[in-house]
Amino acid sequence: MALALISTQVGAPGTLDPVHVHHHRYDAVIVGAGGAGLRAAIEVAGTCRAAVLSKLHPTRSHTGAAQGGMCAALANVEEDSSEWHTFDTIKGGDYLVDQTAARVMCAEAVDAVIELEHFGLPFNRTTDGRIDQRRFGGHTRNHGQAPVRRACYSADRTGHMILQTLYQQCVKRGVTFFDELMALDVVLDDGRVAGVVAYELATGDLHVFATKALLFATGGFGKVFKVTSNAHALTGDGPGLLFRRGIPLQDMEFFQFHPTGIYKLGILLSEAARGEGGVLRNAQGERFMERYAPTVKDLAPRDLVSRAMLTEIREGRGLGPDADFLHLDLTHLPPDQIDAKLPDIADFVRTYQGLEPKIDLIPIQPTAHYAMGGIPTNLDAEVVIDAAGTTVPGLYAAGECACVSVHGANRLGTNSLLDIVVFGRRGGRAMAAFVADASQPDLPADAGGDVRRRIEALKASSGGERVAVVRHQLQEHMMLEASVFRTEESLTKVAGHLGELRARYGDAVIDDKGAVFNYDLTEALELGYLLDLAETLVVSARARTESRGAHFRDDHPSRDDANWMRHTLAHREADGSVRLSYKPVDGGLYEPMERKY
Amino acid sequence: MEQVAADILTVTLRVKRFNPAVDRKPHWQVFTVEGMEPTDRVLDVLHQAKWHQDGSLSFRRSCAHGVCGSDAMVINGANGLACQVLLSATGPDVTVEAIRGLPVVKDLVVDMQPFFAQYRSVLPWLVAEGDPGYTERRQSPEQRARFDDTTKCILCAACTTSCPVFWPNGSYVGPAAIVQAHRFIFDSRDEGTADRLEVLSDRSGVWRCRTAFNCTNACPRGIRVTEAIQEVKRTILSDRV
Ligand SMILES: Cc1cc2nc3c(=O)[nH]c(=O)nc-3n(C[C@H](O)[C@H](O)[C@H](O)COP(=O)(O)OP(=O)(O)OC[C@H]3O[C@@H](n4cnc5c(N)ncnc54)[C@H](O)[C@@H]3O)c2cc1C
Ligand code: SF4
Ligand code: FES
Numbered sequence: 066m067a068l069a070l071i072s073t074q075v076g077a078p079g080t081l082d083p084v085h086v087h088h089h090r091y092d093a094v095i096v097g098a099g100g101a102g103l104r105a106a107i108e109v110a111g112t113c114r115a116a117v118l119s120k121l122h123p124t125r126s127h128t129g130a131a132q133g134g135m136c137a138a139l140a141n142v143e144e145d146s147s148e149w150h151t152f153d154t155i156k157g158g159d160y161l162v163d164q165t166a167a168r169v170m171c172a173e174a175v176d177a178v179i180e181l182e183h184f185g186l187p188f189n190r191t192t193d194g195r196i197d198q199r200r201f202g203g204h205t206r207n208h209g210q211a212p213v214r215r216a217c218y219s220a221d222r223t224g225h226m227i228l229q230t231l232y233q234q235c236v237k238r239g240v241t242f243f244d245e246l247m248a249l250d251v252v253l254d255d256g257r258v259a260g261v262v263a264y265e266l267a268t269g270d271l272h273v274f275a276t277k278a279l280l281f282a283t284g285g286f287g288k289v290f291k292v293t294s295n296a297h298a299l300t301g302d303g304p305g306l307l308f309r310r311g312i313p314l315q316d317m318e319f320f321q322f323h324p325t326g327i328y329k330l331g332i333l334l335s336e337a338a339r340g341e342g343g344v345l346r347n348a349q350g351e352r353f354m355e356r357y358a359p360t361v362k363d364l365a366p367r368d369l370v371s372r373a374m375l376t377e378i379r380e381g382r383g384l385g386p387d388a389d390f391l392h393l394d395l396t397h398l399p400p401d402q403i404d405a406k407l408p409d410i411a412d413f414v415r416t417y418q419g420l421e422p423k424i425d426l427i428p429i430q431p432t433a434h435y436a437m438g439g440i441p442t443n444l445d446a447e448v449v450i451d452a453a454g455t456t457v458p459g460l461y462a463a464g465e466c467a468c469v470s471v472h473g474a475n476r477l478g479t480n481s482l483l484d485i486v487v488f489g490r491r492g493g494r495a496m497a498a499f500v501a502d503a504s505q506p507d508l509p510a511d512a513g514g515d516v517r518r519r520i521e522a523l524k525a526s527s528g529g530e531r532v533a534v535v536r537h538q539l540q541e542h543m544m545l546e547a548s549v550f551r552t553e554e555s556l557t558k559v560a561g562h563l564g565e566l567r568a569r570y571g572d573a574v575i576d577d578k579g580a581v582f583n584y585d586l587t588e589a590l591e592l593g594y595l596l597d598l599a600e601t602l603v604v605s606a607r608a609r610t611e612s613r614g615a616h617f618r619d620d621h622p623s624r625d626d627a628n629w630m631r632h633t634l635a636h637r638e639a640d641g642s643v644r645l646s647y648k649p650v651d652g653g654l655y656e657p658m659e660r661k662y
Numbered sequence: 663m664e665q666v667a668a669d670i671l672t673v674t675l676r677v678k679r680f681n682p683a684v685d686r687k688p689h690w691q692v693f694t695v696e697g698m699e700p701t702d703r704v705l706d707v708l709h710q711a712k713w714h715q716d717g718s719l720s721f722r723r724s725c726a727h728g729v730c731g732s733d734a735m736v737i738n739g740a741n742g743l744a745c746q747v748l749l750s751a752t753g754p755d756v757t758v759e760a761i762r763g764l765p766v767v768k769d770l771v772v773d774m775q776p777f778f779a780q781y782r783s784v785l786p787w788l789v790a791e792g793d794p795g796y797t798e799r800r801q802s803p804e805q806r807a808r809f810d811d812t813t814k815c816i817l818c819a820a821c822t823t824s825c826p827v828f829w830p831n832g833s834y835v836g837p838a839a840i841v842q843a844h845r846f847i848f849d850s851r852d853e854g855t856a857d858r859l860e861v862l863s864d865r866s867g868v869w870r871c872r873t874a875f876n877c878t879n880a881c882p883r884g885i886r887v888t889e890a891i892q893e894v895k896r897t898i899l900s901d902r903v
Pocket of ligand 2: 882
């Protein structure tokens, strides 16, 4: 049924200005070259004709910004087990996690880390030369007894080293890259993948790729919020363009706010800062997390810490003239520990705040960080479109844009780098197997027609507002009305604003009508996706009248397992509205219990 | 924090522009950007100009905090990342142009392909053939520290495009590629040194370096680039003895 929506609209040829269109034929195409896309590429390299397209040069991907670590129960420094890791992941996700997926991820974590080491990743080492490990929020020994050292890391640039290492392995294998190509549409034909349409930044040309298999790894969409740790490029293009072609999006109401963003800028200061012993303090200098999470304190999961922080601020214990920030205190850490383990974030504090973290308290506030929701997938990273697990042959997704769902309602720190490597690899492997037997699909004649029309319409528009103004207002409203605390009232308000912003977006103008590196145009296209995703987030959040993980409703402050132990699926209807359906959570390993830390 | 009026800057931004569709030569455009603060980044000024004055201004950027390497440019005469240089350092007069020595495609966007070709030429991956089995290769913290500095590179090209040897001679492999080679040459796990040194002792390799130190000064990651180049030179010499 959902498949009926998935048809390619063919435009009337000859009605538009000529655009150069290049045609390509591949077995497998990967969209996105962050950790997930590159790991998938390594898996398909050499097995079939494969290509990777990315709107950024691969090494610019936001995986490179990840700091703290990647968890795996190596037990290199203390006793640990992947079963404990699985439990922590499920509990951390407030039981909305699909438990088989979590078990698979945590079991494969050890292998994934060892493989990265073999690929050359320069992990920090123990004195006996093994991969060193440190503490991270929500990761515990023996089902919550005490924090455990599980995060493998490379100083505070673990993501940088993962991205570099995976890219190096792709270069070694001669992977075909199309750098600075932006995917704008998927071509689905008769219920299966037929191709993908992309816009080349350097020339303005369109590229139509016919392909048997297509994997999306386009990362997150933190740019729907005003204060975020996410890069400018994280605009959710992959989920956005699939959504428009009838693919539902899962659990979009769950968006993680990380406790320690640099005040106003949102730049992340890794949880590793607290893993290494840093603490949070309010205006009275009190280590307030002792009141909220007596056992693990500052190392409680992010949703709890972010809410505790905003509660402190609401109750008047914030700092500054607007009493709207708190402090991260690293001053008691040995200075050489900061130099050795947290050099980059110390530099961020120096550069952007003019403070010395060894001496000064650091002003911080929660920052929009991670999308738990996204394109629904199964264990092989195949996209699934309904509660029955129906797949779209040839269509895959992995990494932050996907939702398998190993993070449930709240992701644990270090589990995303793990997710991208484990499910990138699984997706690549599944894709390679699929294309070996699949036939080459036929592309409709004017596969790029819709994209061409969208671009022409933006270039032709005149008289409306600037894209930046509309985007700014979107980000402000989402931050105010749909972030850490939500109510029926705030969500109704923001839903209204979204409708209005959407209309204004329809008339928005761009200055640049040119073909070469026209970021004015691409920002406008990106805003279209942001608006769509914001709407799925708000509609999903409004319906969920409970509080779970990162989704907190002041008007429904408890978890309601009887009614809401289920995943949300948001579907785009023919009239452009969003319809919700639900699918069960894959439970079975652990019974839901109250989440205390 | 409340801003006192004195902290609000009006920035005069001069940008060297070039649009291949209409321009035969680059030209300067001046923007007046109001309401900036000393803690704002040059990238913020560029965004204000682009978003609210002239959307046709093109520059690359993504992370906005100095980790992705997208936005190296010449800022008031020196190479840096627009997202890492604050107005408190530049003052209210900011001049930006594209990094030098790579073809300008549009405004501040250069063609990075020659740069990445040089990167690929040094075999930038771990060469280690033996199978360590189902466990990590061992490496002591001291061995790991030996190449720590050069693992920080974000391939922004600020070093290479600040090099007076590279400007007239694009075939010089350049500091960034040498930094990448260094990262593997001094990694105790790597076995590819001989092949890399062959590339780097070539005519377009490390011997072109005249230790001008521009690269070290330009590096936004604080990598001791010149020292890395010297270490590679010394390795080549000691190998030959
Ligand atoms: C500051 C920060 C710190 C973090 N620290 C940690 C940590 O310590 N541990 C942890 O586990 N997780 C961490 N995370 C989360 C984790 O880094 C990300 O979730 C993860 O790296 C996402 O990887 P990805 O491959 O899915 O996407 P990304 O790395 O974001 O890559 C997305 C790719 O898609 C491409 N793309 C996007 N749109 C298009 C399009 N339309 N066409 C073509 N290409 C497109 C981009 O060019 C890019 O190559 C952190 C996140 C942030 C923001
Ligand atoms: S060495 Fe420094 S300046 Fe050169 S490319 Fe790497 S990060 Fe940029
Ligand atoms: S935008 Fe990423 S380094 Fe400046």
